[in-house]
Amino acid sequence: MGGFVTAALGFPAVLFSFLLIVVIGYWLLALLGAVEVDDFDGGDGLLAGFGGVPLSISLSLLIAFTWFASLAGTVLLDDLELSTPSRIGFGVGVLAVALVLGTLGTRVIVVPLRRVFGPAREPSRKDFVGRAAVIRTSSVTHDFGQAEVAAADGSTAIVDVRQAGQGNLTAGSRVVLYDYDSEREFFWVESLDI
Numbered sequence: 706m707g708g709f710v711t712a713a714l715g716f717p718a719v720l721f722s723f724l725l726i727v728v729i730g731y732w733l734l735a736l737l738g739a740v741e742v743d744d745f746d747g748g749d750g751l752l753a754g755f756g757g758v759p760l761s762i763s764l765s766l767l768i769a770f771t772w773f774a775s776l777a778g779t780v781l782l783d784d785l786e787l788s789t790p791s792r793i794g795f796g797v798g799v800l801a802v803a804l805v806l807g808t809l810g811t812r813v814i815v816v817p818l819r820r821v822f823g824p825a826r827e828p829s830r831k832d833f834v835g836r837a838a839v840i841r842t843s844s845v846t847h848d849f850g851q852a853e854v855a856a857a858d859g860s861t862a863i864v865d866v867r868q869a870g871q872g873n874l875t876a877g878s879r880v881v882l883y884d885y886d887s888e889r890e891f892f893w894v895e896s897l898d899i
Contacts, residue, residue, distance in 0.1 A: 713776060721771050731761065758818045762822075763815055766815065770806065774802065775800060775803035779796075830885055832857065836882055837854075840875065864892055872896060881897055
């Protein structure tokens with residue numbers, strides 16, 4: 706146990722040991738209901754930097770991963786038995802590597818959490834761009850046509866479509882919606898049958 710405490714209080718791990726104590730205290734208070742998980746998130750500006758996951762969670766993960774990496778680096782430095790100037794130089798290198806590894810570890814965890822914590826956004830017609838559709842009118846021209854398209858949730862919609870060039874798009878033809886004209890509220894389509 707003495708070796709662990711010595712390593713946790715050695716440079717560079719000591720920088721993150723105290724931060725880890727603060728993180729543990731925060732989560733204990735959150736567990737007891739004394740603070741809310743999002744009390745210290747500071748609004749949307751800060752959340753954007755952490756991918757939509759609450760700052761308290763992202764920062765806790767960053768500190769934990771960085772502490773663990775710096776602790777491992779501190780143990781390796783202790784085994785090398787370096788002189789003080791060399792140890793400080795290598796310690797700064799371990800600190801930089803620990804920050805990079807902590808950031809990467811946090812990113813690995815935060816990316817899947819975005820779906821859980823990400824802001825719910827209203828569906829938009831632009832969500833259909835890039836999707837396949839089936840023509841439901843007798844033909845499609847530069848000023849007429851409709852197609853049926855499936856949304857990500859499985860529901861379908863009938864949308865107005867237009868064809869930029871000449872072609873033979875008739876009922877039942879498969880097309881791709883490649884652009885949306887928000888001013889005139891229709892989609893530009895191109896045949897999927899090349």
